[in-house]
Amino acid sequence: MVEVSTLGALAALVVAIALILRKVPPAYGMIIGALVGGVVGGVSLTDTVSLMIGGAQGIVTAVLRILAAGVLAGVLIESGAATSIAETIVKKVGETRALLALALATLILTAVGVFVDVAVITVSPIALAIAQRANISKAAILLAMVGGGKAGNVMSPNPNAIAAADAFNVPLTSVMAAGVIPGLFGLVVAYMIAKRLTNKG
Structure with missing residues (x-):
């Protein structure tokens, strides 16, 4: 090698x-x-180019996921679907719980294996529409999404969880289950901080 x-x-x-x-x-x-x-x-120059090509192949799937999420976000914005979804969320859960709804949305996405950045990009058009509709600061919206995403990531079948399961010779489901309580605790903390930032920024 x-x-x-x-x-x-x-x-x-x-x-x-x-x-x-x-x-x-x-x-x-x-x-x-x-x-x-x-x-x-x-x-050698030939081997250097081969190493570069091999490294690039490893990141293609991650780039494609982000591009796909970006396309979806663009469609949601241009079609007006983001605004409609935002208005529905605000009506159903109320303006005070809109942040919690966004945090839960990103938590669910990342908990099933979606990367945090992809989940945030996917939810962001709806989040921005909610921010405008409910007069919530962008800082609060972003914190709610990132907090929810990281909380879901802790309990998801991500590479870190798989590596930990292999290292300690325990089932992957046990590692995921162990992350549920810390994940939910992190979600609550992120939500509380986000609420304090509602009118700031």
């Missing part, structure tokens, strides 16, 4: 940051940095 030395990794980081600071597009800066780092790290 081809390995890049520590010096190469540091060189890649320094070159990429320097180029980005000089207004070079981040994607190009990172590509050039990776090429320089590979060569400095004692790897």
Whole structure:
């Protein structure tokens, strides 16, 4: 297996940051940095390119999830569906419980395995419409969504939970169940803080 030395990794980081600071597009800066780092790290140019391609393949699925969530968010905004859903939520749960509804929405999404950033992007059009409809600050809305998302993440079948289950030789369901109480506690704390920020920002 081809390995890049520590010096190469540091060189890649320094070159990429320097180029980005000089207004070079981040994607190009990172590509050039990776090429320089590979060569400095004692790897041939061919192997460096192979390493870069292999690394890129590993992040494609995550990027596609985020893009799909962005497309969904755009459709919700442009079609007016986000506004309609927001008005329905406010009518059903009331303006005072709108934050809790948003936190629970992101909690449910992440609890079934959706990444936190994807869940927030998906719910954000509805959240922004609720913020406007109920006169709630964006800071409060964001905290409610992130808090709910992280709470769901604690009890979800995520890579960390799988790694912990393997390391301690326990069922994945036991690890997930152990995260329910801390997750709900975190949700309550995030909701209480978000309520304090309702009229700020």
